[in-house]
Amino acid sequence: MTNPLFDSFSLGDLHLSNRIVMSPMTRDRAGPGDVPGALMVEYYRQRASAGLIVTEGVQPSAAGKGYWRTPGIWSEAQIEGWAKVADAVHAEGGRIVIQIMHCGRVVVPANRGYDADIIAPSALPCPDLVPGPDGVPAPTAMPRALDAAELPALAEEFAQAARNARAAGIDGVELHAASGYLINQFMNPASNHRDDAFGGSPENLVRFPLMVLKAMADAIGGGRVGLRISPGNPYNSMDVTDPAATFGPLLRGADPLNLAYIHVADMALKDLDTLAFIRANCRAPIIANNMLNAETGRALIDGGRADAISFGRAFIANPDLVERLKKGAPLAKPDYSLLYTGEEKGYVDYPALDATA
Numbered sequence: 001m002t003n004p005l006f007d008s009f010s011l012g013d014l015h016l017s018n019r020i021v022m023s024p025m026t027r028d029r030a031g032p033g034d035v036p037g038a039l040m041v042e043y044y045r046q047r048a049s050a051g052l053i054v055t056e057g058v059q060p061s062a063a064g065k066g067y068w069r070t071p072g073i074w075s076e077a078q079i080e081g082w083a084k085v086a087d088a089v090h091a092e093g094g095r096i097v098i099q100i101m102h103c104g105r106v107v108v109p110a111n112r113g114y115d116a117d118i119i120a121p122s123a124l125p126c127p128d129l130v131p132g133p134d135g136v137p138a139p140t141a142m143p144r145a146l147d148a149a150e151l152p153a154l155a156e157e158f159a160q161a162a163r164n165a166r167a168a169g170i171d172g173v174e175l176h177a178a179s180g181y182l183i184n185q186f187m188n189p190a191s192n193h194r195d196d197a198f199g200g201s202p203e204n205l206v207r208f209p210l211m212v213l214k215a216m217a218d219a220i221g222g223g224r225v226g227l228r229i230s231p232g233n234p235y236n237s238m239d240v241t242d243p244a245a246t247f248g249p250l251l252r253g254a255d256p257l258n259l260a261y262i263h264v265a266d267m268a269l270k271d272l273d274t275l276a277f278i279r280a281n282c283r284a285p286i287i288a289n290n291m292l293n294a295e296t297g298r299a300l301i302d303g304g305r306a307d308a309i310s311f312g313r314a315f316i317a318n319p320d321l322v323e324r325l326k327k328g329a330p331l332a333k334p335d336y337s338l339l340y341t342g343e344e345k346g347y348v349d350y351p352a353l354d355a356t357a
């Protein structure tokens with residue numbers, strides 16, 4: 001029996017040559033001005049046999065930047081840089097969406113290289129140390145609480161980022177609503193202490209996330225917009241007591257937008273079957289992620305629990321991951337000390353199988 005992982009499939013308006021997705025991974029290789037340069041073009045070109053590449057988190061504005069050397073999609077130079085990435089991936093027959101990631105309060109100021117407001121739903125700093133320049137852990141700064149009157153313009157920044165991605169020839173965008181960044185900060189009681197229409201009840205907690213998602217879908221069409229979630233993920237000090245309380249309204253609110261997909265980092269929660277929960281609350285196709293392999297991924301597709309499977313770490317040292325999974329070939333191991341160095345080494349120098357043979 002053939003493995004459905006290697007069959008073509010459509011996620012909304014995204015037509016994939018296989019159901020293997022490269023999961024988003026921040027790698028700190030953008031050039032001056034947070035512009036994707038030749039190094040990033042080569043990295044994504046090498047991995048274009050994935051049915052779909054989801055890029056690293058990309059800031060929609062200067063204020064969205066929290067980490068060192070992360071790319072943006074708001075300046076002309078950045079859009080031109082992404083156009084070169086899109087061309088390279090398309091020339092290899094691949095598809096690519098940009099993950100729109102606004103860090104909100106998760107900002108080490110020294111990572112930015114310029115001044116911009118640090119914004120969040122409430123003036124509550126992220127208590128965790130997060131990677132600073134060169135990946136060295138550093139404290140975050142105190143954010144300013146956003147005024148409700150600012151939120152429509154902030155949602156519009158995400159919509160403009162989506163338009164910019166399309167102008168660059170990128171196939172679509174994924175909204176990062178996982179892992180304790182701005183969208184997740186609005187949804188979570190640990191970071192949202194607001195007493196207006198954007199805080200308190202679960203419906204209020206998802207109001208801004210849905211405003212953003214709708215603005216993005218209106219801008220480029222829901223069939224080119226994905227949503228990334230990780231219910232129950234404590235990363236960046238999120239409260240994980242009752243993830244279904246907010247992710248339920250989020251998914252039900254997203255349902256009418258006819259999104260390309262829901263991309264879930266499944267935390268294997270004891271009290272929640274996350275994949276079944278998503279199916280019950282939203283009709284969009286599901287990309288399942290986290291600690292999967294060719295066999296577990298195949299079982300999820302065969303069982304109707306997921307429509308595509310994403311791999312993160314396996315893509316770091318295996319640019320030809322699809323080919324290796326097809327052949328059952330061994331997977332190379334990444335050098336984790338080189339994840340965030342900003343250098344070529346440990347980024348574009350992992351060979352494909354045929355080059356090592």
Ligand SMILES: Cc1cc2nc3c(=O)[nH]c(=O)nc-3n(C[C@H](O)[C@H](O)[C@H](O)COP(=O)(O)O)c2cc1C
Nearest residue numbers: 023024025026056057265290291292311312313339
């Ligand atoms: C180096 C690295 C950077 C990551 N950066 C991001 C990111 O920018 N956005 C995101 O949503 N997830 C990010 N992740 C999480 C991965 O997308 C993925 O969910 C995780 O690695 C689990 O999948 P895996 O078991 O296949 O590696 C990152 C993971 C790694 C290892």
